[in-house]
Amino acid sequence: MPPFLKCQAEEIIDDIDEIFVEVDEILDETLLDFQDLKVHDLKEAGLELATETKENIVNFATKIYRTFKPEEGVVNYEKDRPVLYELIENNLWEHVMDRLESHPEEASLTIERYHKSNPNKLAWRMLPIHAVCYPIITQGSKDGDIIRCGIRGPVEVVKKLVQIYPEGAKVQDDLGMLPLHHVCRNGGNIHAITMILDAYEAGINVRDKKGRTPMELTRTSRAYNKSFVLHFLSRVEQSTRE
Incomplete structure (x- = not known):
């Protein structure tokens, strides 16, 4: 057993x-x-x-x-992860777009991975959109600091995922993060942020398991464009209060 x-x-x-x-x-x-x-x-x-x-x-x-009975819509990374997720992992973005056209249902599948040393302990849990919005980190020249800039996948992929499964913008991963949190961790890709907020504007006020909103993650990032992103998010946050 x-x-x-x-x-x-x-x-x-x-x-x-x-x-x-x-x-x-x-x-x-x-x-x-x-x-x-x-x-x-x-x-x-x-x-x-x-x-x-x-x-x-x-x-x-x-x-x-x-x-x-496995939870509906949830797949195990080691046993039956979808082709879409494998393509995302390998940064094969043209193939990702083709896969979304032929198998749109994979956009809504939650992937879970468990620790190899302890199969009962969850390592992480996310949708494909979380993986695409995960921040990439590059070495910056400003004072030798690491500047977080960009997201893992192209904006076109984010747009496609939101179009196919807009409810994904409301889903929190195992860290309590929405796709919006991940985008904002690097200072933010303004186009990706806009698409995600169009699907779930209230996400601007959602807190992750550490109590951080997307705006707070932007504020603590080292991205070159964070001032611009913060200004944009402030306007969105204000509109949700009115």
Whole structure:
């Protein structure tokens, strides 16, 4: 049995044990009070026991279902990652555009990768658009600092992904980051930012798991164009408040 299934099976067994312990406790309490119960009280006690047991069984069955049925729209990087994601990883952008034309459904697939040393521990989780918007880092000449500039993929790919699956602009990855967060981490590609905000303007105020908004990530970046991007984002943020 794979390690992750073994772990889930052990959790389910523990749940079964908890259910039986709870049922035993309820029965003991009912039997202790039996001599003082009237018929209608005994009936109510039985109904209460049946209801609680039913709820426990439903919860238990739901957990089994979720354990052995993969989440819809989520794929495992090691086992069945989509061709689209492989093309993105290899920066084959013309082929990415062709793949989006022939298999648009892959734009909405969430890719999960787990640690090899611990198959139960999530390494990362993202949509293709997160991967395309991931910042690239190049060596800058200004005071020897590293200047974050640009995103991994062409703006045309971002546009295509947003057109095919606009809901992707609202999806947070395992770090709580929207595609917009990733674009803004490098100071921002203004064209990509505009496309993503057109799909989800409220994303300007969303915070990642570290409590950072896209604007705050821009503010702490070392990008040459961050002043321009900050001005643009400030205007968008203001419009969301009005």
